[in-house]
Amino acid sequence: MTDAAIIPLARPSTRDEEWRYADPAFLAQADGVALAQWRALEVPAGETAQEVRAVLPGNAAGGRVDRLRVHVGKDGRFAMFVTNAGAAYSRVEVEVTLEEGAHFEFGGVTIGGGDNIQEFVTRTIHAAPGATSNQTVRAVQWGRSTGNFLGRIEVARDAQQTDAAQNFRAILLEKGATANTKPELEIFADDVKCAHGAAIGALDETAGFYMAARGLPPEIARKLLVRAFVADAFAGIADEATREAMLDQALSVLGDAV
Numbered sequence: 001m002t003d004a005a006i007i008p009l010a011r012p013s014t015r016d017e018e019w020r021y022a023d024p025a026f027l028a029q030a031d032g033v034a035l036a037q038w039r040a041l042e043v044p045a046g047e048t049a050q051e052v053r054a055v056l057p058g059n060a061a062g063g064r065v066d067r068l069r070v071h072v073g074k075d076g077r078f079a080m081f082v083t084n085a086g087a088a089y090s091r092v093e094v095e096v097t098l099e100e101g102a103h104f105e106f107g108g109v110t111i112g113g114g115d116n117i118q119e120f121v122t123r124t125i126h127a128a129p130g131a132t133s134n135q136t137v138r139a140v141q142w143g144r145s146t147g148n149f150l151g152r153i154e155v156a157r158d159a160q161q162t163d164a165a166q167n168f169r170a171i172l173l174e175k176g177a178t179a180n181t182k183p184e185l186e187i188f189a190d191d192v193k194c195a196h197g198a199a200i201g202a203l204d205e206t207a208g209f210y211m212a213a214r215g216l217p218p219e220i221a222r223k224l225l226v227r228a229f230v231a232d233a234f235a236g237i238a239d240e241a242t243r244e245a246m247l248d249q250a251l252s253v254l255g256d257a258v
Helices: 024-029 205-213 218-234 240-251
Strands: 039-043 048-055 064-072 077-084 089-098 103-112 117-126 132-141 146-155 162-172 178-187 192-201
Touching: 039 048, 039 077, 048 064, 048 240, 064 077, 064 103, 077 089, 077 117, 077 240, 089 103, 089 132, 103 117, 103 146, 103 218, 103 240, 117 132, 117 162, 132 146, 132 178, 132 218, 146 162, 146 192, 162 178, 162 218, 178 192, 218 240
Parallel strands: 039 064, 048 077, 064 089, 077 103, 089 117, 103 132, 117 146, 132 162, 146 178, 162 192
Antiparallel strands: none
């Protein structure tokens, strides 16, 4: 589809619920055509697809919005794992529609310092019975950066036996950093399991002291704690080499932050 065929998106602002934590400066100059563009992915019935990617500080330093729309056929599976370490404002948005027995797995990490705003926005539509979804998001922020997760789950009237879960946790390495989460559930079926959890705080000092007491230097102990924290988001990657590469790439952004 060419730009000429795309209807420009009316310029959003932080007054719009789905953009409430976005960067106002970015939105004020955003291109409506660019914001209206979605990548599309079709996962046929019974098949499996996976997307693994990283948005790094050097990519589109002025800000970026990536939007992906996925349709997963009956008994299909789609997994997406993302490191969002983009500079300025970086938004990764995914909308997934699940047919009967389909599954969506999402693991995401926002990680960054300075004044960066990094966010994940997901919309999971359970359109038919027996579909499942699981989303695990971790945020590691320092400086005056912000990590956001807006996750919406919709369960259609006939989508009985839906099982959907979201889990968001954030570590703020410095007092000026921020994390925000906004889970939303819209459920029209009665035989469902939908759960969400969130926790925001500093590094576990008790665990750090425990490790230091056994001879680990404090800086090594902190890095190991952050590594274990981030690893939760990538636990669903079956291939060990890919999983370790994603983890190492995410942690490479830390530098001297811990």
